[in-house]
Amino acid sequence: MKVFGLIAVFVVGLLLLSATQDFPSWGDPRSAASDGEVSSFYIEKTESVTKVPNMVTAVLADFRGYDTMFETVVIFIAGIGIIAVLRNFEGTDSPSDNDNDDDGAGLLARFTCSLILPFIQIFALYVVAHGHHSPGGGFQGGVMFGASYILLALAFGLSKAKQLFSERRTMIFAVIGIFIYVGWGVLCLLLGKEFLNYSVLDSILPGDSMMARSHSMLVVEIGVAFTVTAIMFSMYSNLSTRGRLSKGL
Amino acid sequence: MIWQFDIIILIFLVVAAIVSLRLKDLLGASMVFGIYSFLICLLWAEMGAVDVAFTEAAVGAGVSTVIMIATVFSTTRRSKD
């Protein structure tokens, strides 16, 4: 098996290395990828069409918003898949899984985490809301928010984190996130134009059609953040307890 | 676009990838995988891809390492190769 692996790796590696002769030099501004029409359009016209300085968030949430919607659905399906494979409903009421001795980490870690956690959550909300002007956006802020709940589960024990963010609430959050995204697109459909065409929304949102696109991007990113938060915590709580959700790490 | 920084980080990256695959203790392998994710995040931040570096720092060096360590604790910790 190892000989076969070595032969396969050498053949593929030689093919790829011989293909690097045709590549442009690294960092060339006149290369084919950087000089094409699509990227030139995105760089030059994003600010004037949508009034959003961060080009990556504008392309992700407005010009190619259909892809981002299905990316959110992929995360949701992964969360559901983990529950379908691992979740074990038999032993959740047995008295042998005693939750009283699940203290989490020691005194120093608990004290430090209780000081730090509110600031992590405020920073996560800031990253979601300022995705237009600084690096960030819905996905990054959602992962940080979910990670704050994972920190809570590690420091205080999983039962304490389950009181704040039970399994039912997690799934409701995940579904609400997807509904916000798809519902916003259907709202554009109801007002006359195509699915996810945000410029028709200037009749209900304040400002002209360019500001309507900027506001809609914020709403859509909030939807992504909801789903990602819920699924990150659900993935951790299922993987660390082998599906029983009783005692954490 | 400082080429000295790029070459040093790329060599560390190859070393981290090889070490992570050779360790027999799975907990150590997961931690070196976290180091690999963090070095890639530095490389992207230096190349000017700040959104991608932010995402990789949150996802790769955060959540991905934690769930791998959670799996290693639930199953065996020692591997035979």
Added chain:
Amino acid sequence: MDPIIANFIEENIVPKFNYWIYVILMMIGLYAMITKNNLIKKLIGMAIFQTAIILFYVSIGVKETGGIPIISHHGPDHHQEAEVHSEESSKNLKHNIIDKDKYANPLPHVLMLTAIVVGVSTLGLALAISQRIHKSFGTLEEDEILNELRPGGHD
């Protein structure tokens, strides 16, 4: 022969050194996925392969003269020109043509954000399946699992 070899090295290897390292990383990941016996090592190899491909893709959009792809109206050149001109003409400067050589290409960044997300979803699901395999067979080594699956062991 020496000037030919030196010429070959000068043109093909030195300016494209980074691409060679990306190919080496991809091949490390591929080798681990094929030959390693432990399931967790196979997953680490898959993750190394995925991040090496994402690294290669993002490095295509790099420009030597460019910075990050965020348009900033508070840069140092805008402050200097606002001192010289009056209020109204400094507002006119905001509507001028954006020089596309000053910003990195945003399109590979967008595509690779989705790729990172899909990668973490795949890793989470694969770890869940490997926990289930450990529960059924008691081991995470591939050859022991295959021994149990053949006729003679339980299925």
